[in-house]
Amino acid sequence: MRVVIEKITRSLMQWYTGATLLVLLLTATGLQAQTTGSITGSLVSEQNAAVINATILLRNTSDSGIYKTTLSNEQGLFSIEGVKDGNYFLEVNLIGFEKISRTGIQVSSATRTTNLGVLTLRTATKNLGEVVVKGQTPFIERKLDKTVVNVENSIIGAGSTALEMMDKLPGVVVSPNGQIQLNGKSNVNVFIDGKATFLSSEDLANLLRGTSSSSIQKIEIMAKPSAKFDAGGSGGVINIIRKKNKKEGWNGTVNGSYGQGGYPRYNGGFNMSYKNKDYNLFVSGTYVKTQNFFKRGIVSDIFNGDNTFLLQQVSNSNTITTTKTFTPLVGIDLYLSKRTTLTVSGTGALQTNNVRLMANTDEKDAQYVKTNRLDFNSLNKSKPYNYNASAHLAHQIDTTGKEFSADLDYAHYYSDPRQNIINNYFDANDKFTNQELSLLDGNRKLDIYAAKADYSQPLGNGHLEFGWKSSYVRAVNDNKFFNNESGHNELDSSQSDYTINNENINALYVNVDQQIKKFTIQLGLRGEHTWSTVEQHYINAEVKRNYVQLFPSLFVDYKINDQNILNLKVTRRTDRAAYADMIPFRRPLSATTYFKGNPNLRPQVVLGNEFTYAYKDALFVTLAYEHTRNYITTLAFLDDNKQTVTRIPSNVNKAEVWELDIIYSKKLTSWLATNNTFAIFNQSFKGTAKDFVLDNNGTPTVMFNSNNSFFITSKLSAEVAFRYMSQRKMVAETYDGYYSVGAGLKYLVLANRGNIALNASNIFNSENRNSVDHYQNLNQYWDLMFDTRVVTLSFTYRFGRGKASSKRINTASEDEKKRTKVSN
Template sequence: MKKLIALFSASLITANVSLAQFGPGGPGGMGGQRGDNNGRPQTTQKAPSFNIEGNAPKGNSKVFGFIVDESVSTAIEFANVALYSKETKKVVDGTIADEKGKFSMNRVAAGEYNLVISFIGFKDKSIEVKVEKGKDNDLGVIKLSQSVKQLDEVTVTAEKAMVEEKVDRLVYNAEKDLTSRGGDAADILRKVPMLSVDLDGNVSLRGTSNIKVLINNKPSTIVASSIADALKMIPADLIKTVEVITSPSAKYDAEGSGGIINIILKKSTLQGLTLNLDSGVGIRGSNLSLNGNYRQGKLGVTLGGFGRAFYNKSDVTLNQTTLRNGVSTLTNQSANAFDNGLFGRYNLGFDYDLAKNQSLTASIAFGTRNFSRNQDFTINQYSNNVLGSTSYRNVDSRDLSNSVDINLDYIRTFKPSQEWSVSGQFSQNKLTNNFFTDLLGNSQELVSRQKNLNKNFNNEMTLQTDFQTPIKQNQMFEVGLKTVIREVNSDYQYLIANPTGSFSTDARNPAGLLNYNQSIAAGYISYTYTTKNKLTFKAGSRYEYTTIDANDQKGKITIPAYANLVPSVNISKSVGKSSTLKLAYNNRIQRPGLQQLNPNYNASNPQSISVGNPSLKPEVSNNVEFSLSTNIKKTYLNISLFGRQTNNSITRISMPSDTVIGAIITTFQNIGKEQTFGTNIFGNFFLTQKWTINGGVDIFYNYLEGQQTGLNGLSSKISNSGIVVSGRLQSQISLNKGWAVQAFGGFRGNRVQLQGTQGGMGMYSVGVRKEFANKKGSLGLAAENFFGMTMRSTLTTPQFNQEMFNKLYNQNVKLTFSYKIGKMKFTQAKQSKVKNDDVKSGGDNNN
């Protein structure tokens, strides 16, 4: 099908061809076409052929070469090549470059010619060629420069699909999502097939939260600390695509037992000195983004930043019963919560072409998070069904962080698809998790004060090198080495004071610390082979060796070093013209994240306390997946079956407190095992050329098995299981004069936990957008969750029962505005090679 598209554009050499309306992807990459099941563009336009002179002489000489994009030194697939006679000025031969950018004309007669190369989004290039009888002409690598024509000069009819499947991943085109504008990344991820996001922004993939999230193929310490916090820092308007990689190859870090989510932000593609503005104002959230770009010759510079503020209200009701020493304590707790957040991220980057086949890329990004929650608690406690006490407290929680990510990449291209890279990254995140409490009497008078001060530090240094080379035309070999040095520190203390006095150390909660140093050495090898009958086989293996040096206030924590050999196999087979079968297996590991390790005793909610476990070990999982994707006329359908078994699964465990009456303490432990088996079904339907509907359902069975302390103080095996169902449906209509309407609805069923269930939730929204000024600007209006939502979660053990209701007043109406200044340049921005995919995200935020 790509050849048909290429032939169509080739006709521009000899005919006046008018193209219809251009889609959102840009002409350089053919992003405007709907993708097929392998991510290849499709079109329904008829393809004219070259107008070759009928009596052109034929010879025995050969003219060949490679065509690449001069800005990124990558092959230009299916570029058009025409050979003109200097004497007659007519085309005597023509061909199309293959997927590697290679072209060849084998029966060229002796003479003088002009070789003209063209492709949409690039400037035509003409080369004088003198052909001698019986001699071959190797033209080497030919570089095309990109066109800087305005978008309205070339247009294409088809729309890019909301969801596309490529050989190794599923891609959600978030830039087409109207209803999430003015929101954050969590709002986008809730609509991505196979993903589930709860109210706090915690993400799971096919039932597991043990995943790795990358931003532009790169890790960040803010993501390593908490995925939920990182998602709040990214406005939905800046997200171009979300890639879901369920079976990563050996090139990726072995971490993330459930897979990898790669969030691709919109890259600046503007020529000269330009500015992009994106903004949104809503009832519960507002955002502002400014991005500037300067590109001249070999140098490109980008400078940008965005900020987002949100505000929300919720009511939480907690009912729990604990049993200690024969005494039953019933706690009824209610709390009104007000959340306020201010998030920002600012970046400076440049890329420079050192030579024709060498480039240097560098970037620095700063992130900031300022999240506060104010809660008014009313707590009634009953001892053996008799009211024993009523207490009131006001809690002010502060979650602050400042992060920096610095990347430097050197890439050398020897020939198309053969390259060597050296990459380095320094990443740092300083976090503060404090809370301040006022304890009040029955008359709301101040009785005492308490505060918990907790400072955290996360530091990473990464160095890696990668090499890939094609073998013939159907094979690829990849190899690489990587080392990561990670440092995690936590320093915490509790202070108390009477209403008029100064703060002093709380003897009941002594100060503590955690120093945690982790070093990882890794290497991988990968081989890809494609047969003539469209069977692709990709196999590889990755070896990682991890050493840990840790201590707390009590002394050294003994955590032995461990080694992991992680194999992966991916097989795909094209069936017919529009279907693909895939079979994949991989072995993955999951290291604990900062919030799971942090031993700080977080009692901001005195009846629901959380504390980390610095002795956690990594979990290991085996994953298998089988899928079928197909195009049936205007319908795309994907069906996948998957299974996963995880040993030493890192899981939340709750138990009654020994010191706080009626309270429950939650920590993390390596339980015995976790098994998940299920299916994903997703479809994308083009009802008309301008009306699409896509949706899907996820169904899986979850089984967990671990240890629990009983009433007799002895540990015993427990288990829990259940079926989880989630789904989503979205529709978009493109109207005349730049108008578009979109609606979305989705739900997530109750999730199985070892000791109970976490409540399900539903989301819905509708939005409208008007594009103006030749698509340089847009104005939109969206509304979501008109009635708010309520989540119910339960925990049940022989020692306690807990039921929590969380009512969120998240009704929202938002107005969005965006505008672009500048000329389009079809340049693919260079990305860092560093991908730290190995740290498990933090736990849920259940304060």
């Protein structure tokens, strides 16, 4: 059955790749003649300032029923497209202003475009007394193309770091080393404010540990992005959108929190802005200090080539990580005209990381008799920093909905890790025999340049959009290994490395969507040309690549009626190897474990299919299948000395995933809202890497997330969250199941401008788990314990007045930032 579906999927995508361009061209020309019209206009206040985020309702004159709705944009402009022939009237609503109406609007063959001109909204002057607003944006919003998690409304997330918040997201799992997985799949592209994060899982984890969840407005989860997005990130896209005040005059927020787990942790920050009709100046800063531990026990059984038992290593380690991070942001929106906005912004992160690892390893012979002991002590200190400079121009060409945008983006990352290592050797009786001292001195620089341009316009009963993007990345990794001899550090060039990665990606895309009766269809095609080199200076070697890939996408919605919708998604995506995964430097992770990059990694290609049924925007049932060629993963290989292990990123021939998701999200009563996700999936992996043969059919895995909000009074609310994951198999590893419970309370104070939140995560300390790894001539049994049970008290206060508007910055850097790892 799997083979049949795999062949059908490949045939479909091969046909679709060739046919998409033709269909797009036919759609773009043939649908222009459809008989629909548009209604446009602009909204201003009595002070002639643009009115933003007003709700515009278009109603049928015959029955006053709502036909279409929209919101006014940053310039106060609105446009309602795809209006069929008929008579209508329009209503404009916004809190703080009097409602206005315009009647006698007619759309016909003679009046295809109706421009209502400038509509002035008057400030509401009636004294309403105290008004209690009971409506609240839900913590989780389910949409057919993405899931939106409104972090600012989370109680259990208050006072936590962004990394801790990520692990609370539906379908998201964060591994002990900080790797983020979505619906059981890695290779997730993580964005911050529309920009991918450039970093390895380790450095990304450190950055997110240094980011307070209080600085985040919402997180968007897209399992199947369209052709408009970079083709990289086959595991999906997670976009972290930080808060950005956009209110008239001075406005802002201050916050602080204290948490206690195994160690104390705290954070604080501010977010301020000043806005008038000409510009919006915004600035923010966050300081976070975290300290946590990770305990690990490993039993390694090592075999000879003939599968006879050779020896056993029993290791126990304790890792303490201390991170201090200051994250500033400054930017300005310049309103060049009512239709044109230029945004210039700069962000950065200044960090101090200390990672202390203390481990001991007992080695036993084939009869399980202890032969020696090795104590490994490592202190890794670094002061990484990064900054990004971005310019975004948005221009509305006319009132019919034609828009153009352009972006320029530059990012720089720097890290200087210094790892001091002490190896103490003991005999079978724990008598000291020898000591080895070494130093790993790293220097890593990363520069990314990116530019893109996008254009969109109405087209018949839908839209046409196309665009271009180019990026250039240069990553320099200089790793020097020193042996300490008689108190002096001597360079060991055989264990050192100097590597330069260069990569240029040029892309074009086109998307067309059309509404045809009950169907809404979007066709997309993205083409990417990639040129890259990996220069290894110590051994004078170079790996070059030059190739073109096409990535079609198909999205179909069928609206059975107002309560029932069917959705189909078919995509082709890729994952290029992370830059650090291609650096052939062998770095010590412990006394017996090393990591070494692979410059010969090939990009993986993923064919994805997803079918969803939605009922009343509350119940979503999804069946998905994915096939991956050249799957990228990290495998453990036993070294020739039969005592140490080197973990190497490798390609596995193919991987398959079957998945069934059931999501239920609804406000059940005035005091209770629930969001639940049930998923069952199975992953299988087949192929070879070196001499290691992999044939893992996987095992069905169940994952369940439940988040429940209780609105006790107008000021007091509560939240309870539960997560469960059963045993799962991933490549050569099998992980035991676990569960976690979190709860919190929030109380509004200071005239509802402030709130105090108390929350507890992993209340029953139940996230610890075990795993079993089976590699060639090597079996490993892991016992893992995490420092995730934390109680946090936080306080937030907002000040200023004005009506907030929504606008975020889209920048040119996307997929390449995810792969630009600074370390492993």
